[in-house]
Amino acid sequence: MDAAGPGSGAPRAEDRPPLGEPVAPRWDALRLAITALGSFVAAVLVSTAVVVALGLRGRPPQERTPEEILILAVLSDGALVLVLFLLGRRLLRVRASDLGLRRPSVAALAFAALVAGGLWLASIAVNALQVRALGPNPQSLVVSVGAHSGPVALLMDLATGAIVAPFAEELLYRGLIFGGLAQRVPLGAAAAVSAFLFALSHGLGVIAPIFILGLGLAWIYARTGTLWAAMTAHALVNAISLVLLFVVPRA
Numbered sequence: 265m266d267a268a269g270p271g272s273g274a275p276r277a278e279d280r281p282p283l284g285e286p287v288a289p290r291w292d293a294l295r296l297a298i299t300a301l302g303s304f305v306a307a308v309l310v311s312t313a314v315v316v317a318l319g320l321r322g323r324p325p326q327e328r329t330p331e332e333i334l335i336l337a338v339l340s341d342g343a344l345v346l347v348l349f350l351l352g353r354r355l356l357r358v359r360a361s362d363l364g365l366r367r368p369s370v371a372a373l374a375f376a377a378l379v380a381g382g383l384w385l386a387s388i389a390v391n392a393l394q395v396r397a398l399g400p401n402p403q404s405l406v407v408s409v410g411a412h413s414g415p416v417a418l419l420m421d422l423a424t425g426a427i428v429a430p431f432a433e434e435l436l437y438r439g440l441i442f443g444g445l446a447q448r449v450p451l452g453a454a455a456a457v458s459a460f461l462f463a464l465s466h467g468l469g470v471i472a473p474i475f476i477l478g479l480g481l482a483w484i485y486a487r488t489g490t491l492w493a494a495m496t497a498h499a500l501v502n503a504i505s506l507v508l509l510f511v512v513p514r515a
Contacts (some may be wrong), residue, residue: 266506270365295355303348303436304465311340326411330420333408337424341432343405348435354395363439364491376484376493379499383480387501391473401469409509418510429499437462437478438494446486455482477501 313334315321320328352358395401409421445454447503459478463471477498485494 306347307344310343325407372488380497387473
């Protein structure tokens, strides 16, 4: 995860703060763990409450409407972001910029968009290998979206998968976890651990392709120094998959 050279087309190292150097003060490991776990638990608790309130428990994923999925994502991911910022500020004294929310350059966003295509192809290839080895086990969100049709449903599903989810997930897994680990261990190890946790949260059925995606997103963040670049790539990868679910004829 070395910085790009001046002629590589990616943002130069001198244009961004190095991720491997700790913020001041360095995040306490226990408080970092509490912040990450607390944010994740908040999302799970709110998600469970919303599932019960909307009557989604026991219903197959293909019967969930775009509206229900969007409400679920906004409330659960909103709880994650809120608790992350509250605990992060209280326990770690972090600012938004410490989590990578720094203004991106055009070059950083262009680099993220370029890499997103490769990440999508890589994740699809790895997913095909995993399906061949272990059989299909798609995410419930993919099953739900696969049953939707129409432009309104597509817009709602894009709002869920290409706006809400990338923002919350990148804050937790790249901004907080990867950023915190990068203060203590080499960037490659920090990327691997954060990518594994990211993949695990999506379920064992897609752990390999999501792990590859997580590694790539950590690389983008490390290379550009702004979390907006990783969010952009994450959003594009999800958007490509969602659009294809709508336009590719279903068997």
